[in-house]
Amino acid sequence: MNVETRAGPSVSIIPGVRALRPVVVHAGVFRLDQPIIITIDGPAGTGKSSVARALAARLGLDFLDTGAMYRAAALVALRRGITPDDPARLVGAAIEADIRFDWSLDPPAVLAEGEVLDDELRTARVTGIVSRVAGIPALRRHMVERQREIAKKHPRLVTEGRDQGSVVFPDAPVKFYLDASAKVRASRRAAQLAAMGQHADVAKLLAEIEARDASDMSRRDGPLVRPDGAIVVDTSNLEFDGVVTELERIVRRKAEEP
Numbered sequence: 001m002n003v004e005t006r007a008g009p010s011v012s013i014i015p016g017v018r019a020l021r022p023v024v025v026h027a028g029v030f031r032l033d034q035p036i037i038i039t040i041d042g043p044a045g046t047g048k049s050s051v052a053r054a055l056a057a058r059l060g061l062d063f064l065d066t067g068a069m070y071r072a073a074a075l076v077a078l079r080r081g082i083t084p085d086d087p088a089r090l091v092g093a094a095i096e097a098d099i100r101f102d103w104s105l106d107p108p109a110v111l112a113e114g115e116v117l118d119d120e121l122r123t124a125r126v127t128g129i130v131s132r133v134a135g136i137p138a139l140r141r142h143m144v145e146r147q148r149e150i151a152k153k154h155p156r157l158v159t160e161g162r163d164q165g166s167v168v169f170p171d172a173p174v175k176f177y178l179d180a181s182a183k184v185r186a187s188r189r190a191a192q193l194a195a196m197g198q199h200a201d202v203a204k205l206l207a208e209i210e211a212r213d214a215s216d217m218s219r220r221d222g223p224l225v226r227p228d229g230a231i232v233v234d235t236s237n238l239e240f241d242g243v244v245t246e247l248e249r250i251v252r253r254k255a256e257e258p
């Protein structure tokens with residue numbers, strides 16, 4: 001797909017996504033052999049995480065999964081029996097747990113309290129409370145600080161989440177916003193669960209996805225928004241490889257030749 005529809009404050013490359021007003025494209029303001037931050041935001045189930053990771057690999061950049069940091073905080077809280085109703089204790093516990101990444105692994109593993117957290121981050125228990133955990137302003141401030149520190153040590157980075165282009169790295173030279181209809185996202189999740197041999201109730205998944213979207217979009221701090229200047233990609237009807245190739249093409253086209 002080579003047609004790019006320019007729109008401000010967001011930019012859409014997908015037909016059917018409403019274009020706003022035209023903006024000037026500033027090509028060549030960064031180089032791919034220099035420090036560069038690429039942000040990818042969007043709701044759950046758009047394939048954001050896998051796309052971000054694949055894009056980082058193709059461009060030779062590091063990959064940061066910021067959702068995993070909020071999931072780690074939720075898991076620490078669950079383990080210590082702290083609920084989001086006690087935000088001060090929860091934030092204290094998350095700070096004490098020293099949530100960080102082991103960058104020697106691919107993808108980098110999340111650690112809390114010195115322990116690698118694997119599949120437990122994706123359990124229903126964690127998914128069930130993480131949005132409320134991520135809504136705690138003091139926790140978000142801490143995470144934003146940590147993410148900026150990480151970017152100082154890993155200045156060539158593809159970072160994905162909900163607020164990366166809007167709050168954490170508003171000056172990033174390339175920002176993407178991946179979207180897909182809630183129905184498509186629920187079906188994808190059902191297919192993932194079925195592949196793991198788990199029963200999936202699509203209607204229930206759809207309700208959960210819509211509830212999480214509403215919670216992520218309506219919180220006061222760092223809500224899920226389309227960042228100014230973001231390139232909006234609707235992945236509803238696109239294959240994974242197609243999305244990655246399109247994002248890579250956009251980045252390479254905007255980059256200055258070394």
Ligand code: DC
Pocket residue numbers: 044066067068070071130131132134135160161162163164212216222
């Ligand atoms: O992308 P994910 O499903 O792993 O994210 C887990 C939760 O964390 C989700 O409710 C959104 C929230 N989150 C956030 O608020 N800000 C981020 N930068 C990343 C994730």
